[in-house]
Amino acid sequence: MASDKELDNPERRDFLGAATVAVGAVGVAGACYPFISSMNPSKDVKAQATSTVDLASIPVGKTHTVEWQGKPVFVVHRTDEMISAMQQSNTDLDPEPDSERVKQPQWLVVLGICTHLGCVPNRTEKGWNCPCHGSVYDNSGRVLRGPAPRNLIVPHYAFVDERTIIIGKA
Template sequence: MSGSDTIDNPERRNFLGKITTVAGVTGAAAACWPFVNSMNPSSDVLAKATTEVDLSNIPPGGEHSVAWQGKPVFVVHRTPEQIKNAESSNGSIDPEADSKRVLKPEWLVVVGICTHLGCVPNRDPEGGWLCPCHGSMYDASGRVIRGPAPKNLEVPTYSFVSDNKILIGKA
């Protein structure tokens, strides 16, 4: 085989061209990998992406506030009466059935940030919340029942990892 074989043989020339292209693309990908990999979230950031909550210390009627991704999340152990109230209507300003907002009726999990301008609402004796900034009210399902807040309290993604434990941030 001589150099002129390669030049004169179009099939061989194509083959060599493809090999060169594959090697070039692989090399470029390998060179870029450290940069691409550095853009992935670090393990400590991933760890904060979820928050585990032990429910066994929250009595009926009680609320536990936890931090999740820098936001307050209210975990509420609702009483039978609060469940009944929450299930008796769909709210009015941002209607939504209570059953769409909970995984289990006795547990309500909502982001504790008022949907008006972002204040943290206070718990009221009825099992809902009152925003101290401009007076918005939320019911025992976290649905807005008096403005100016336009939306219900957000329900974060969460799942039950056991009967007494939830993981916020992962379905």
């Protein structure tokens, strides 16, 4: 049993205080870990965060629609004529050079959601027409006619190699 003299020792008191705080901190961290860990996305959610697209399966001039996080994404294999026309044109409504909307000129990747009220535009030879209120987009996804206020959104995507992209990966 500690004597009164030992209990009055300030150094011993400081040590006991620090030891108590350290043990308490370890206990709190241990108790919090399962809670914090449960907030991490599951494997299923992580898998849906990206979509892999095999570009080799998309012929020149064709568009494939892929789903990414529950949304349609248009992947267009543009022809030389489309590329040339888009590089030489722009739009007054939301001006943006074609070169800033593509990573490689032959591939356009845009969200298939009209920037007016969110309808899915229909593909046309010259781009897209929105069936809801008549907005028109070109083959760079730039809005040519409203009421859509902005160009189709280019999502984050990355080339893994010449024939594969991953949408959702910066």
